[in-house]
Amino acid sequence: MPSRSNLNRRDLLGLSGVFMAGLAAPGLLRAQDFAADTTLAPAAAPGPRHVTASFAAQRWQDHFQHLRKGAILCDLTSRVLHYWSEDESIHLVYPSSVPMSEELTRRGHTEVTLKRRNPTWIPTPDMRKRDPSLPDKVDPGPDNPLGSRALNLGWQYYRIHGIDNLAKIGRPASNGCVGLFNPNVERLFDLVEIGTQVKLL
Template identity: 40%
Template structure:
């Protein structure tokens, strides 16, 4: 019964539909104990984004670390980013992380901050996507359609950034080429908290 209630709730709240779906659509489901079968369904990107917003809602939490206040700690396995506060607390945000083959860890510093940044795809990404039959533009100006979203925090001398996204459904997933994605309102909040030189620890 619990599985059925969850399914009905999803139908009412998130516009569930069946059949073919694009890569952005979230496949999910539940085990129906009455029929002893797995019932699968798909969510629209908008519905998946709404779920991500609810599951990864920004909050202040207790957080134990030896890092100083002002440090950013990215827990890729947990799909969370922590901005360390004083007195054993931190602001916790949901994130999207690098997909298999694009994960990384280490310590960097914020070397640049940008509002509504433009995006220039790296040459290796252009080549990689071309092999899949997808032609990337040479440059995308800042704005709502830009994949870097509302803000970007550049990490050291790398190509990696902590940035916003126009794909809310990707929060909580491993889908990027190594960058750390955040909801636009979350990266805007983090942007105002951190300065150039802030330490970033990626686990």
């Protein structure tokens, strides 16, 4: 793993967003290691003022038997997503939104089954039961709850996707999915493959 002294300008800009968030929520900065390829948040994105989640360093070996096709760990307690590339040259750590309640939360191992650019959002049947006023669908665009990219998982209706509202990141704000800043999900989208293993912890 590259040392901290090897961070480049982009990495420092990415980390600056985290340090700004840390001023509002000091508990956010508990990671032990940052890889040179780690990007935590867009530098221009302000840190939410009510985020109380913290994150700790994670090792892929504690959660996966191998890194074929890479691996994604969604730490729902810390509200961060980790990605490791197959050759271990990239380790990304991104802040995320998490499910709003334990009832909507699913944990365990699954995988990426579909990658969608500029996805259309269609509410699930359960979402319609909870809120009949939801639209039939939301086309791609800034108001789309899936943001600019979506990674469908092996569990029906569960996804890792972008967001339509920056304030959702770091908060329990989803109906079961894991949300990322759009620039972060776009980078993740380009790295993962169909079959990339995923664990929600």
